[in-house]
Amino acid sequence: MHTAVKPLSYEEWLQLPVNGDDREECVNGVIETIPPAKFDHAWIVKRITRQLERRLDEANVFVADSGFGLVIRHNPITQRTPDIGVFVPATMLRRDGYIHSAPELAVEVLSPSNSPRRVRELLSDYAAIGIPEVWIVDPADRTITLYLLEGSDYRATALPHDAVTSPVRFPSVSVDFSGIWP
Numbered sequence: 001m002h003t004a005v006k007p008l009s010y011e012e013w014l015q016l017p018v019n020g021d022d023r024e025e026c027v028n029g030v031i032e033t034i035p036p037a038k039f040d041h042a043w044i045v046k047r048i049t050r051q052l053e054r055r056l057d058e059a060n061v062f063v064a065d066s067g068f069g070l071v072i073r074h075n076p077i078t079q080r081t082p083d084i085g086v087f088v089p090a091t092m093l094r095r096d097g098y099i100h101s102a103p104e105l106a107v108e109v110l111s112p113s114n115s116p117r118r119v120r121e122l123l124s125d126y127a128a129i130g131i132p133e134v135w136i137v138d139p140a141d142r143t144i145t146l147y148l149l150e151g152s153d154y155r156a157t158a159l160p161h162d163a164v165t166s167p168v169r170f171p172s173v174s175v176d177f178s179g180i181w182p
Contacts, residue, residue: 008077060090
């Protein structure tokens with residue numbers, strides 16, 4: 001017999017203890033534990049972060065690459081943890097220790113636990129808050145897919161593993177993917 005779990009509200013979620021050992025997201029009011037990142041995942045996140053930080057003006061742009069909470073909606077609470085978020089601090093909305101506004105760019109490095117359904121749900125949540133650009137990097141087959149928000153949906157563009165591209169909001173910044181693979 002399956003018992004239904006009452007979805008958490010934002011206020012209930014805020015009262016939960018912080019679990020320092022596991023990464024978690026809360027999706028539609030239900031806590032989901034995310035397995036720790038494997039080495040290749042951490043390597044790729046660090047390599048992309050370094051390129052972005054070197055090329056962006058840190059006085060006007062903040063690159064977050066640690067487990068930060070990005071609140072998508074309050075009731076039921078949905079909070080995601082992008083691998084990388086690029087923010088303009090002047091437009092960031094922070095409340096209760098979490099970010100409540102869309103980054104200019106979100107980067108997700110896939111793990112084996114990321115099913116196609118989970119990626120679709122993630123993109124749907126990101127579109128709901130208006131993230132203009134999402135990069136999905138798949139270490140298993142060395143692919144990069146750029147998603148640009150058009151209306152309420154993303155348009156996908158596949159890139160080769162050694163592509164050089166620029167975030168739409170930062171066209172003078174280039175990221176060379178050939179150097180990110182372990």
